[in-house]
Amino acid sequence: MSPAETESHAITVHLDRxxxxxDMTLTELADRVxxxxxxxxxxxxxxxxxxxxxxxxxxxxxxxxxxxxxxGYHPGEER
Numbered sequence: 001m002s003p004a005e006t007e008s009h010a011i012t013v014h015l016d017r018x019x020x021x022x023d024m025t026l027t028e029l030a031d032r033v034x035x036x037x038x039x040x041x042x043x044x045x046x047x048x049x050x051x052x053x054x055x056x057x058x059x060x061x062x063x064x065x066x067x068x069x070x071x072g073y074h075p076g077e078e079r
Contacts, residue, residue, distance in 0.1 A: 012072040015044040
């Protein structure tokens with residue numbers, strides 16, 4: 001395993017909640033943001049290692065949210 005694969009983090013992603021609150025599917029969000037469903041799924045499931053600010057900006061525009069609505073920091077609950 002590479003060092004990047006063994007790194008853990010304490011960031012949680014609340015994409016499921018935001019999508020449910022807006023009655024939107026992951027596929028619809030992917031189309032509107034301009035990324036693949038697979039990449040959004042990786043983010044939604046908390047397996048993403050990073051997110052581009054341009055992608056984060058577009059997600060926030062489409063969902064009408066702030067980055068803090070999408071991401072949370074929970075020390076002691078590393079993934």
